Amino acid sequence: xxxxxxxxxVLALLSFVSCSDEDDIDTTKPAISIISPADEDGFExxxxxxxxxxxxxxxxxxxxxIEIHSNFDGHDHEHTAVMxxxxxxxxxxxxxxxxYTFETGQTVVNVEDLKIxxxxxxxxxxxxxxxxxxxxxxxxxxxxxxxxxTSVFVAIEIGxxxx
Amino acid sequence: MPLKxxxxxxxxxxxxxxxxxxxxxxxxxxxxxxxxPLPGCHVHCKERCHITNxxxxxxxxxxxxxxxxxxxxxxxxxxxxxxxxxxxxVMLKIKLQPENKLLNEVYIKSNAINTHKTxxxxxxxxxxxxxxxxxxxxxxxxxxxxxxSMDIGANASKPIIRGMGFQRVVVSENGVxxxxxxxxxxxxxxxxxxxxxxxxxxxxxxxxELGSDAIGGYINISNNSVPEKNAVSGDVTLLTKSVNATxxxxxxxxxxxxxxxxxxxxxxLDFGDYKVPTDQIVYLTREMPVYNGKLKNTAGNEQDxxxxxxxxxxxxxxxxxxxxxxxKSGFFPGAHGxxxxxxxxxxxxxxxxxxxxxxxxxxxxxxxxxxxxxxGNISVDLGFQxxxxxxxxxxxxxxxxxxxxxxxxxxxxxxNLKTYSANAKLTKKINDxxxxxxxxxxxxxxxxxxxxxxxxxKYQSTSLGVFVRDEINLTDHLNxxxxxxxxxxxxxxxxxxxxxxxxxxxxxxxxxxxxxxYALRSVDLSKHYGDVSxxxxxxYTPSENFIARMNLGKAFRTPTAVELASNGIHHGSFRHExxxxxxxxxxxxxxxxxxxxxxxxxxxxxxxxxxxxxxxxFLKPSGDWSLLPHAGQIYRYSQxxxxxxxxxxxxxxxxxxxxxxxxxxxYIYNQQVSSDKTQRYPLPFTPPVxxxxxxxxxxxKQGKVVKDSRVYINSRIALAQNRVSQNEEITDGYVLLGIxxxxxxxxxxxxxxxxxxxxxxxNTKYYNHVSFYRKVEIPEPGRNIQLLLKVPx
Numbered sequence: 001x002x003x004x005x006x007x008x009x010v011l012a013l014l015s016f017v018s019c020s021d022e023d024d025i026d027t028t029k030p031a032i033s034i035i036s037p038a039d040e041d042g043f044e045x046x047x048x049x050x051x052x053x054x055x056x057x058x059x060x061x062x063x064x065x066i067e068i069h070s071n072f073d074g075h076d077h078e079h080t081a082v083m084x085x086x087x088x089x090x091x092x093x094x095x096x097x098x099x100y101t102f103e104t105g106q107t108v109v110n111v112e113d114l115k116i117x118x119x120x121x122x123x124x125x126x127x128x129x130x131x132x133x134x135x136x137x138x139x140x141x142x143x144x145x146x147x148x149x150t151s152v153f154v155a156i157e158i159g160x161x162x163x
Numbered sequence: 164m165p166l167k168x169x170x171x172x173x174x175x176x177x178x179x180x181x182x183x184x185x186x187x188x189x190x191x192x193x194x195x196x197x198x199x200p201l202p203g204c205h206v207h208c209k210e211r212c213h214i215t216n217x218x219x220x221x222x223x224x225x226x227x228x229x230x231x232x233x234x235x236x237x238x239x240x241x242x243x244x245x246x247x248x249x250x251x252x253v254m255l256k257i258k259l260q261p262e263n264k265l266l267n268e269v270y271i272k273s274n275a276i277n278t279h280k281t282x283x284x285x286x287x288x289x290x291x292x293x294x295x296x297x298x299x300x301x302x303x304x305x306x307x308x309x310x311x312s313m314d315i316g317a318n319a320s321k322p323i324i325r326g327m328g329f330q331r332v333v334v335s336e337n338g339v340x341x342x343x344x345x346x347x348x349x350x351x352x353x354x355x356x357x358x359x360x361x362x363x364x365x366x367x368x369x370x371x372e373l374g375s376d377a378i379g380g381y382i383n384i385s386n387n388s389v390p391e392k393n394a395v396s397g398d399v400t401l402l403t404k405s406v407n408a409t410x411x412x413x414x415x416x417x418x419x420x421x422x423x424x425x426x427x428x429x430x431x432l433d434f435g436d437y438k439v440p441t442d443q444i445v446y447l448t449r450e451m452p453v454y455n456g457k458l459k460n461t462a463g464n465e466q467d468x469x470x471x472x473x474x475x476x477x478x479x480x481x482x483x484x485x486x487x488x489x490x491k492s493g494f495f496p497g498a499h500g501x502x503x504x505x506x507x508x509x510x511x512x513x514x515x516x517x518x519x520x521x522x523x524x525x526x527x528x529x530x531x532x533x534x535x536x537x538x539g540n541i542s543v544d545l546g547f548q549x550x551x552x553x554x555x556x557x558x559x560x561x562x563x564x565x566x567x568x569x570x571x572x573x574x575x576x577x578x579n580l581k582t583y584s585a586n587a588k589l590t591k592k593i594n595d596x597x598x599x600x601x602x603x604x605x606x607x608x609x610x611x612x613x614x615x616x617x618x619x620x621k622y623q624s625t626s627l628g629v630f631v632r633d634e635i636n637l638t639d640h641l642n643x644x645x646x647x648x649x650x651x652x653x654x655x656x657x658x659x660x661x662x663x664x665x666x667x668x669x670x671x672x673x674x675x676x677x678x679x680x681y682a683l684r685s686v687d688l689s690k691h692y693g694d695v696s697x698x699x700x701x702x703y704t705p706s707e708n709f710i711a712r713m714n715l716g717k718a719f720r721t722p723t724a725v726e727l728a729s730n731g732i733h734h735g736s737f738r739h740e741x742x743x744x745x746x747x748x749x750x751x752x753x754x755x756x757x758x759x760x761x762x763x764x765x766x767x768x769x770x771x772x773x774x775x776x777x778x779x780x781f782l783k784p785s786g787d788w789s790l791l792p793h794a795g796q797i798y799r800y801s802q803x804x805x806x807x808x809x810x811x812x813x814x815x816x817x818x819x820x821x822x823x824x825x826x827x828x829x830y831i832y833n834q835q836v837s838s839d840k841t842q843r844y845p846l847p848f849t850p851p852v853x854x855x856x857x858x859x860x861x862x863x864k865q866g867k868v869v870k871d872s873r874v875y876i877n878s879r880i881a882l883a884q885n886r887v888s889q890n891e892e893i894t895d896g897y898v899l900l901g902i903x904x905x906x907x908x909x910x911x912x913x914x915x916x917x918x919x920x921x922x923x924x925x926n927t928k929y930y931n932h933v934s935f936y937r938k939v940e941i942p943e944p945g946r947n948i949q950l951l952l953k954v955p956x
Contacts (some may be wrong), residue, residue, distance in 0.1 A: 024840035024841050024843065025840075025841060025842070025843055025844050026841065027844070027887050027888070027889060027891070027893075029890070062786060063786075063788065065788045065795065067792065067793070069792055069793060071501065071503065095792055097671070097790070097792060099788045124670075137501050139501065141737065141788070141795040141796070143784075143786055143788075143795075143796060145786070146786075146841070146889060147783075147784035147785065147786045147796065147889045147890070148784075148889050148890055149784065149795055149796050149890055151447055151737060151795055152447055152448050153447060153449070153501045153502065155503075
C-alpha cells in the first residue's frame with residue numbers, strides 16, 4: 001500500500017517525461033529488395049535458384065529467413081483436399097527453410113547469387129519421388145535487432161514444361 | 164416557517180401515538196421521470212413485494228398502523244426508499260428517476276444520477292441502439308468516450324475500453340460473463356444485437372463484482388426486463404444495409420400473466436461481400452485488385468434464437484433463458500497467409516462464402532433467481548455456455564507429408580469451449596450508512612481442440628472468486644465504496660505431440676531429440692494462481708450540479724491457457740504465437756477520476772485515469788525465427804512493466820433550446836516501462852486520439868401520424884496513430900461524416916419506428932488502427948446507408 005502511494009505520482013511524472021524518449025525506440029521495419037528470383041520465374045527440378053537481394057534497416061539488421069513451399073491450394077476453391085491428393089500421386093512437394101544471421105552492425109547488406117538447390121527427386125519413406133510440379137512461394141523474412149520484421153513473397157513455378 | 168414545521172411534526176407525532184393498531188390500505192402510482200406510469204415496478208413493503216400494473220398502480224391491503232418502509236425498484240431507475248406513517252389509508256405518488264444518463268437525452272436532471280456508485284456507468288437502451296446502429300453494436304457504442312471497436316470486416320466487432328481489449332474487457336449478458344474465444348483478434352461478439360434491451364458500460368477496472376478479468380472495464384447487456392401484466396405483445400424488426408447488402412430481421416413476442424412471463428426472439432441476417440473504397444490492396448508488396456469495389460469472400464450470415472420464461476413471486480423472481488447464436492462469415496482470401504492474386508478472382512457471386520471462413524456457435528442456458536428479503540436481495544445465477552468456433556481453410560499442408568484428414572479435411576481449427584458458472588450475491592442495507600454486498604463466483608471451463616492445424620492445446624480451468632463490498636453513505640454529499648475480492652484459478656493443459664511435425668523435422672535433417680522438442684507442441688501443465696483485488700472509491704456531490712468520483716485500487720488477471728500454452732501459427736499471419744508456462748499473474752494498480760458538471764442544457768464530464776502494471780501481459784516479437792514452415796518470427800507471450808493512462812472528455816450542449824450537440828474526446832498514452840530506453844515501446848492495439856461530434860434536432864411538431872422525429876449529423880475524427888509497437892503499422896487519421904433520421908409513424912394504429920442512417924457518407928478510405936484487417940492493409944468499409952423498421956403488435 002505504502003509503496004503504491006509513491007509509485008503512482010512518480011509514474012504520472014514519468015509518463016509525461018518519457019514522451020521525449022520516443023526517439024530511442026525503433027519501430028522502423030527493415031526493407032527487402034529482391035533482385036532474383038523474379039515473379040513468375042520458372043525452374044526445373046534439379047535447377048539452382050539464384051537469390052540476390054538487398055536488405056537495409058535504419059538501425060541494425062539481425063537475421064533473415066528464406067522459405068520455399070508449394071502453393072498448390074491457390075488454384076481452386078472447392079476441391080483442394082482432393083487436388084492435394086492428386087498432386088501427391090504425381091510427385092512430392094518440395095519445401096525449403098533456412099535462416100541466416102547478419103554480421104553485427106550492418107545496416108545495408110547485399111546478398112549476391114546465393115545458390116539454392118532444387119532437388120531433382122525427393123526420397124520419401126524409402127521411395128524416390130519426383131519433385132511435384134506447380135506453383136511455389138519463395139518467401140523472404142528479415143528482422144532487425146528490435147524485432148521489426150518485413151516479409152516479401154515471390155511466386156515461382158517448378159516444372160518441366162518451362163524448357 | 165420552522166415553527167410551523169415543528170408544529171406540524173408534533174401534531175403528526177401526536178396523531179401517530181394516539182392512533183390504534185388498525186389496518187389501512189397503502190396504494191399508489193409509480194411514474195417515470197416524464198410522469199408516465201411505470202408498469203412492472205417492484206414495490207417492497209415489509210415482507211411482501213408488489214409489481215405495479217399497466218397503469219403503474221399498486222395496492223397493499225391490511226397494513227397495520229405505524230411506520231412502513233417502502234422500496235421501489237425498477238431496472239434502469241434509481242431505487243427509492245421511503246418511510247410512510249400509516250394512520251389512515253395512504254395514496255402515494257412516486258416518481259422514479261433514471262439511474263443513468265441515457266445518451267440520447269440532451270440534458271438530464273441533476274438528481275437523476277446514481278450518486279452511490281464510485282464508478283461512472285453509462286447505459287444505452289434499445290431505442291438508442293436502434294437509432295444509432297452503425298454497422299455493429301460496438302461500432303454504435305464508439306460514441307461513448309473511451310470505447311473503441313475492434314472490427315473484423317463489416318459485421319463483427321469486439322470492444323476496446325481505455326486501450327484494453329481481448330481478455331481485459333468483460334462482456335456479460337444479464338450479469339453472466341460471456342465466454343468465447345475472446346483472446347483472438349478475428350472473432351466478434353456472439354450476441355444477437357436485436358435482443359439488447361439495455362447495454363451498460365463501465366470504464367475502468369471493475370474487478371470486485373465481475374471478476375479479475377475486468378481490468379479495462381465491462382459491458383453488460385441486459386434483456387431480462389419483465390413484460391407488462393396480462394398482455395401479449397411483440398414486434399418485427401427489419402434491417403437492410405447498403406455496404407454489404409444486408410437483409411435481416413427479427414421477430415419478438417412476449418407475454419405475461421399475473422406471475423408467469425415468456426419472451427421469444429428469432430433473428431436472421433444475411434449479408435454479401437462488403438464494399439471498400441479502393442480498387443487495389445497492396446499487401447507485402449503484392450498488388451491485389453478489388454473487383455467491383457467489393458472485398459471478396461467477406462459475405463456471411465447469422466441465425467439467432469432465444470427464449471426466456473420467468474416466474475414472479477411475491478418475494479421471488481426466477482428466469483430461465485436459452486439462447487443460440489450461429490454465425491458464418493468468410494475471410495478475405497487474398498491476404499490469408501501469403502498474398503495471392505489467384506484466390507481473389509471475381510467469381511461473379513458476392514454472396515457465396517468460400518474458403519477460408521469461420522463459423523461460430525454460441526449456446527447459452529441461464530437460470531437466474533432473485534429473492535427479496537428485508538432491506539436487500541439474494542441472487543443466484545447458474546449458467547452453461549458452449550462456444551464452438553471453427554475456422555475452415557483449404558487443406559494446405561504446412562508440411563509436405565501431412566496426410567489429408569478423412570473427416571472434414573478442410574477444417575483448420577475447431578475450438579469447443581464449455582463453460583459452467585455459478586454466481587451468488589447478497590445485497591443488504593445494514594443501516595442508513597452501510598449497504599453491503601457480498602458473493603462468490605465459480606467457473607469451470609473445458610476447451611477441446613480439433614482441426615488439421617494446431618494453435619492451442621486442450622485445457623481445463625477452474626476459478627473461484629469471493630468478494631465483499633460496502634457502500635458507505637457518510638453524509639448526503641459524501642459516499643465511499645470499499646471492496647475486496649480474492650480469486651483463485653487453476654489451469655490444466657494437455658500434452659500434444661505432433662507426429663507429422665516430427666517427421667518433417669527428421670526429413671529436414673534434424674536429429675531425433677531436436678525433432679522431438681519441436682514436435683511436442685504442448686505439455687501437461689498444471690498451474691495455480693491466486694491474488695487479491697481491492698478498491699477504494701468516493702463520490703462527492705457538493706451541489707446538485709457537480710459530482711466528483713475517484714477510485715484507487717489494485718486489479719489482477721491470471722494468465723489464460725492461451726497465454727500459457729499456445730504454440731502455433733494463427734492463420735492469416737506469419738506469427739508463430741507461443742505461450743510461456745512461467746507467466747505470473749498480471750498485476751495493476753490504478754487511479755481514476757470522474758468530474759461531472761450538469762446544468763440545464765449543458766453537461767461536461769472529464770475522466771482522467773492511470774494504471775501501473777508491474778507485468779503487463781502481451782504478445783511480443785522475440786527476434787527468433789520460427790522453425791515451423793510458413794512462419795516468420797516467434798511472438799512470445801511476455802510481461803513487461805507498463806503504464807497506461809488517458810483522459811476522456813464529453814460535453815453536451817443544447818443551443819437555444821433547439822439544437823442539441825455532443826462532443827466526445829479521448830486520448831490514451833501507454834508505454835512499457837524499462838530502464839533500457841530502447842525498450843520503452845507503446846503497448847500494441849492502442850486507439851489513436853479520437854473524437855466524435857454530433858448535432859441533432861428533435862423539436863419537430865408532434866403530429867398524429869408522425870412523431871418523435873429526430874435528425875442528426877455527426878462526424879467521427881481520429882488523428883494519426885504514430886506511437887506503435889513493433890510490427891504495428893502507423894495509421895493515418897481520418898474524418899468521417901454521418902447523418903440520420905429517426906421517427907415514429909402511426910400506421911394502422913401501431914407506432915412504427917423508422918430509422919434511416921448513413922455512415923461514412925463521403926466514402927472515405929481509412930484504416931482503423933485496431934481492426935483485424937489493419938495489418939493486411941485492407942481499408943474499413945465504405946459508405947453505408949441503412950434502414951431499420953420496427954413494427955410493434
